[in-house]
Amino acid sequence: MNSDATPSSSTGTRRIAIDPVSRVEGHGKVTLLLGADGKVQQARLHIVEFRGFERFIQGRPYWEVPVMVQRLCGICPVSHHLAASKALDVVVGATKLSATAERVRRLMHYGQMLQSHALHFFHLASPDLLFGFDSEASRRNIVGLAQAEPELARHGVLLRKFGQECIRVTAGKRVHGTGSVPGGVNKRVTKAERDELQAALPAVLRYARAGVALVQRLHAMNSELYESFGTIRSPLLSLVGPGGRLEFYEGLLRAKDADGKTLLDGVDPKAYRAHLDEEVRGWTYMKFPYLLALGKERGWYKVGPLARVQNCDVIHTPLAEAERQAFRAVHGGALVHAPLFSHWARLIELLHAAEVIEELLRDEALLGEPTVTTGERVGEGVGVIEAPRGTLIHHYKVDGNDVVTLCNLIVSTTHNNQAMNEAVRVVAAQYLDGHEPTEALLNHVEVAIRSFDPCLSCATHALGRMPLELEVVDEAGARVGLLRRGSS
16 A cells, blocks of 8 residues: 655645445445545545446347346346346236246245345455454455454355355356246256255354354444444335235335334335435436435435344244344344444344245245246336345336336435445544544445445445545645555
8 A cells, every 4th residue: 555645735625535445346436525624524425337227228128128137236136137027027917926936036036135145244244343444454355254264254155155056046047047037937946956955054054143143242342333333323114024024025115214113114116106216416326215205305214134124023034033133132122223233134134044945945836837927918017126235126117019118226225325425424524533544444434335235336246455546635626645555
């Protein structure tokens, strides 16, 4: 790391840029505006890449869409694959899928939830949590984790491998499969494939439980940090299933305010536009969703594991429910808003996904023939699913020639856009005010963003140490300081 610093301008105003943000795919940067007193006046997370999926989906035959939209992401393509399929189920009149089709899709989806959560926690987040935000950058990565905690790193690899195998047997490939189609599925799960997955489950459940135990220990050892780091209060949004249970594949929308009071409940996802809107701001390509009932200023919210685990009333699988109760007991049932608690919630969801997969593999309907259901055609469909990072909305209109005429996507990281910006602002104020920027500062800001597991282009994870540059300029735009970190 090289650094260069010279005195600031006569006004003392400084703009700090972190470009790019590391461990995410796509292009994003952070800018911080410091006043003459050295305090943070403004913090922004900029998404400087334009993807254009909503436009180039238009004009394509609807049956191509579930495969095309997966190219948004290499880690959670299943979420886009299934959200698009669910929206187009409506278009082809598939009001109810066959039992086999539903179970195959669920196995695909819960396998993806498991593998994505494993990747994020064990490979990307745990080095910061285990070694500390201020530890040497050369240690704070998956290689350092494997050297210091080889068994933990191995567990993460095997959990992700198992989730990818669930995807392979249901979608045909581990990444960008084709198993789900409008109205159903086109691939069968064989008995041999089912038996192979079942044989691996005892170890998977053991590793998942150990992961939850680890994050609980980390919290106990660093409770003050977990409680204070980047805390931002906001409403929460997610799907919930029957009886208010935690649900990733199918459900109704529920929102709570920052104190836990219900704002929305039982909302059919197809009516999302009656409750949500998006604001466009000129300095980023990512939109800012908000709850219409609260307006643009107060209506932003959080989605993802921390929202889901607290929005639901129960988790129907016993091991994960016991862990949810332990999570809630830490604050006496009050909502938790500190971003680092997302990792605890994420591991509870990983355990739940393993338990649901166990249920699905015992269900003989999983082994039925692949089927496609159709009915009376309609011209519009909405599909909503809980992706690893939060609620995912796909909305399409299709004309009489089977061509897509409208595509609207609200991806999980977009829902969290304002929350991430607020977390950056809070962390910068906590650790930057009155101090010169350092490598540790860069990582503190990134830790805040990383706790949301963001996909900036909706988006894959990029492992390793990406180039990072923090530049200090005066208000006229002249550079007065530079801190640069090279790539690995």
